[in-house]
Amino acid sequence: xxxxxxxxxxxxxxxxxxxxxxxxxxxxxxxxxxxxxxxxxxxxxxxxxxxxxxxxxxxxxxxxxxxxxxxxxx
Amino acid sequence: xxxxxxxxxxxxxxxxxxxxxxxxxxxxxxxxxxxxxxxxxxxxxxxxxxxxxxxxxxxxxxxxxxxxxxxxxxxxxxxxxxxxxxxxxxxxxxxxxxxxxxxxxxxxxxxxxxxxxxxxxxxxxxxxxxxxxxxxxxxxxxxxxxxxxxxxxxxxxxxxxxxxxxxxxxxxxxxxxxxxx
Numbered sequence: 109x110x111x112x113x114x115x116x117x118x119x120x121x122x123x124x125x126x127x128x129x130x131x132x133x134x135x136x137x138x139x140x141x142x143x144x145x146x147x148x149x150x151x152x153x154x155x156x157x158x159x160x161x162x163x164x165x166x167x168x169x170x171x172x173x174x175x176x177x178x179x180x181x182x
Numbered sequence: 183x184x185x186x187x188x189x190x191x192x193x194x195x196x197x198x199x200x201x202x203x204x205x206x207x208x209x210x211x212x213x214x215x216x217x218x219x220x221x222x223x224x225x226x227x228x229x230x231x232x233x234x235x236x237x238x239x240x241x242x243x244x245x246x247x248x249x250x251x252x253x254x255x256x257x258x259x260x261x262x263x264x265x266x267x268x269x270x271x272x273x274x275x276x277x278x279x280x281x282x283x284x285x286x287x288x289x290x291x292x293x294x295x296x297x298x299x300x301x302x303x304x305x306x307x308x309x310x311x312x313x314x315x316x317x318x319x320x321x322x323x324x325x326x327x328x329x330x331x332x333x334x335x336x337x338x339x340x341x342x343x344x345x346x347x348x349x350x351x352x353x354x355x356x357x358x359x360x361x362x363x
Contacts, residue, residue, distance in 0.1 A: 111294055168235050169302030175242040176307075176314040182249040 112153075114167070119159035131156045217288055224291035227281065231274045231299075238264075238271040249318070257322055261315075268311060275303055 112123050112131065123131065131152050138148035154160050166174075208216065241263040248260040279300060282292045319326045 115298065167302050168299050169306045171239055172235075172242065172303075172307040173310050175239060175246065176310045179242065179246045179249060180314050180317060182246055 112157075113163075114165040116150075116153040116157055117159075117161045117163045117165065118157050119163060122157050122159055127156050220286065220288040221291045223281065224287045224295045227274070227278050227287070228295045231271075231278060231296075234267070234271040234274045238267040241267040245318070254322060257318070258324060261318060261322065261324055264315065268315070272308070272311075275300065 134152035135148045138151055245260040245264050248256040278296055281287045316326055
């Protein structure tokens, strides 16, 4: 659930269990239609989550990158 | 061949077939147990990775502060702390990649717990770490870290390849200065 929130930039209120189940089922449907896995997940997320892409969470890689940039600037 | 011999042969054949099935084909419960164990392993590795990440990011913040202060001894101490924590962090990343590569973490757990982060680390953190830490070493006359190369990324490459398009993967290898194959 947390991973979906971070991956698709969702609000704290999402995803509910029902939304997560719906996302899985729609992703599988897209994949059965021949869409590549990542793209299938994105398409399903756009249709299921109301807050899709509205929030940005810093991944480990981004934070490390920013810290290294800050060290270089000092 | 009389009837007794036929029964005997059938019995032995049945025993051998049963033995092979029991030995080499896991039952449904065994398959479930294996998956559960793989998921547990994945979560444990995630916990270890996050702990190593905390220490590494704290060390980087300390180096930034020390560099801002300009005192050489403080920079040197912070530099070595970064080197130590980076070694632990990247060793965790390497270990997780090798678990994924060997199939000790199932693909679903790998995707859920690790793959996105591994891709981000491979693309951004690793090359930037070696570049910036090299600049700091030069500026303060400190021993350089090993350059990013084959050994550092050996285990990372397979999960990356599974997750990326051929073009992205080739681009990543170029970023790592590795031969595209």
